[in-house]
Amino acid sequence: MLVLARKKGQSIMIGKDIKILVVEVTGETVRLGIEAPAQLEIFREEIYRDLQEENTQAITGVEEAIRLLKNCGKKDKKQC
Amino acid sequence: MEVISMKSDRQGSNKLSFPWGIPGLEDYRQFTLTLLEADSPYYYLRSTDRPEIGLLLVNPFVLFRDYEFDLAEEVVAQLKIADQGQVAVLCAVNTSRGLDLATVNLLAPIVINTQNFLAKQVILNDRRYSLRAPLKINRGVDREVG
Numbered sequence: 001m002l003v004l005a006r007k008k009g010q011s012i013m014i015g016k017d018i019k020i021l022v023v024e025v026t027g028e029t030v031r032l033g034i035e036a037p038a039q040l041e042i043f044r045e046e047i048y049r050d051l052q053e054e055n056t057q058a059i060t061g062v063e064e065a066i067r068l069l070k071n072c073g074k075k076d077k078k079q080c
Numbered sequence: 081m082e083v084i085s086m087k088s089d090r091q092g093s094n095k096l097s098f099p100w101g102i103p104g105l106e107d108y109r110q111f112t113l114t115l116l117e118a119d120s121p122y123y124y125l126r127s128t129d130r131p132e133i134g135l136l137l138v139n140p141f142v143l144f145r146d147y148e149f150d151l152a153e154e155v156v157a158q159l160k161i162a163d164q165g166q167v168a169v170l171c172a173v174n175t176s177r178g179l180d181l182a183t184v185n186l187l188a189p190i191v192i193n194t195q196n197f198l199a200k201q202v203i204l205n206d207r208r209y210s211l212r213a214p215l216k217i218n219r220g221v222d223r224e225v226g
Contacts, residue, residue: 038152039154039158040154041154043203043205047187047211050211051103051104051185051187051188051203051211052103052104054172054174054185054211054212055102055103055104056105057176058135058136058173058174058175058176059105059133059134059135060176061175061177061178062124062134062175063134065136065182066122069116069120069122070116070117
C-alpha cells in the first residue's frame with residue numbers, strides 16, 4: 001500500500017480525474033473532500049461491508065416469513 | 081415514486097436484472113420479483129438460477145411515510161431512467177431473527193426501472209436512514225395501502 005503524508009488543504013490525485021482533499025483534521029478524525037467522475041461510486045468501506053453482511057443474512061428465513069405474512073392476510077389467523 | 085406498477089406475467093412476476101450485482105449476493109444477476117399477494121406491500125425477489133436465494137422486499141413508503149431520498153445522477157444514468165414515473169423503490173426486509181424482530185434496509189434501497197427492468201441496490205449518503213430499521217409488522221398499517 002502506498003502511504004503518503006498530507007497536511008490540511010493538501011490533496012492527492014488518483015489518475016487525472018480523482019482528487020482527494022484533506023479538508024480538516026480534528027484529533028483522530030480526518031475529513032476528506034472527494035472529486036471524482038459521477039459514475040464512480042464512493043462510500044465508506046464499513047458501510048459496504050455491513051451491507052454485504054446484511055444481505056447475506058437477510059436471505060435466511062425468507063420462506064418462513066412469507067408463509068407467516070400470507071397468513072396475516074387471512075382474517076381468522078392470529079399470528080399477526 | 082410511491083406506486084409500483086409494472087407489467088407482469090400471469091403469476092404477477094417480473095424478471096429483474098441487477099447488472100452491478102447485489103452486495104453480498106454478487107454471484108446472482110437475474111431475479112424474479114413477485115408481489116406476495118394482492119394489496120400487500122411485500123414482494124419476493126428470487127434468483128432465477130438459484131430460487132433458494134431470495135430476499136423479502138417491502139414498499140418502504142407504506143411503512144415509513146416520511147421516507148424520501150434524492151436519486152443520484154449516476155444511478156439515473158445507469159438504470160437509464162428517463163422519467164421519475166418509471167422508478168420503483170423497494171427495501172429488503174431481514175427476517176433472519178424472526179418476523180417480530182424484522183428490520184428494513186432503508187439505507188440501501190433497491191431502485192427499479194419499471195420500463196426496462198434494470199435494478200440496483202443503491203447506498204444512500206443519508207444519516208437519517210439505517211441498514212436495520214425496526215419493522216413493526218402490523219396488519220392494519222401494512223395493508224392500508226397496496
